[in-house]
Amino acid sequence: MLVVAALGGNALLKRGEPLTAAAQRGNVQVAVRALAEIVRAGHRLVITHGNGPQVGLLALQGAAYRPDEAYPLDVLGAETEGMIGYMIEQELENALDHDRPVATLLTQVVVDPEDPAFGHPTKFVGPVYERDEAERRASAAGWHIARDGDRWRRVVPSPTPLEIPDLRVLQLLLAQDVVVVCTGGGGIPVLRREDGSMIGVEAVIDKDAASALLARQLGADALLLLTDVDGVYRDYGTDAATPVHALTVAGAREMALPAGSMGPKLAAACDFAENEGISGIGRLVDALAILEGTAGTRVSADA
Secondary structure, three states, rough: OEEEEEEOOOHHOOOOOOOOOOHHHHHHHHHHHHHHHHHOOEEEEEEOOOOOHHHHHHHHOOOOOOOOOOHHHHHHHHHHHHHHHHHHHHHHHHHOOOOOOOEEEEEEEEEOOOOHHOOOOOEEEEEEEEEHHHHHHHHHHHHHHEOOOOOOEEEEEEOOOOOOOOHHHHHHHHOOOOOOEEEOOOOEEEOOOOOEEEEOOOOOHHHHHHHHHHHHHHHOOOEEEEEEOEEEEOOOOOOOOEEEEEEEHHHHOOOOOOOOOOOOHHHHHHHHHOOOOEEEEEEEHHHHHHHOOOOOOOOOOOO
């Protein structure tokens, strides 16, 4: 099977951990053990990942420059894709005893310049702050901010991904049995101009939505959305919480889940499973079991 595995932010940085290279590498070392099991089971693998804390940190570092010297979000996205991809690539090669090639591809993703997301920023990036500090930073830097749990964070536009122009390169790598790390942080957001050329744009694409698009365009058999929760729950966070082990696309679309938690993952799972294959949501450590249908929540077109 061709499997696209999307790593949640917890694969790289757990809430409250410092944004250090050592902390991220330690989490990646844990993550690749689960990914290596998929490869050893005989499956072809494409890995995507988030980058919200990392791109936000680079933006903070860039604030030390004059405003006209700061790097835009698309460039920061490319930097984090390379940094995180490097760690995953190296640690996965180590976990596989270097018997399978692994490569990281900086991946452009086309978005619509008229997407309403550009007028309504919702994507969290960077560290969390107390409200007073968040408001001070927002006032000084011209940020938009929003509540994230009991703290506050910067939010940026998150347009819908439409096309992955680097698909041909991905297909060449997969044809050579390479494990590919790509579309990191939802990919590098770009606009396609009238003459066919492309240019970056200030945004961060939702990783789960971009992973679903990638899985569809590659013709993957399965999409795994891996996080730190063991699956989808009805009435999550209440005494009546009940795990859901299997959902049809129609049933999943009827569930009302918070946009800041499992909502985007379930939407992405539906987008892929609607016509293509099987989607699975669950804990990173259970990745192979989710693929085999013995853990997590499975979403499919039919019962």
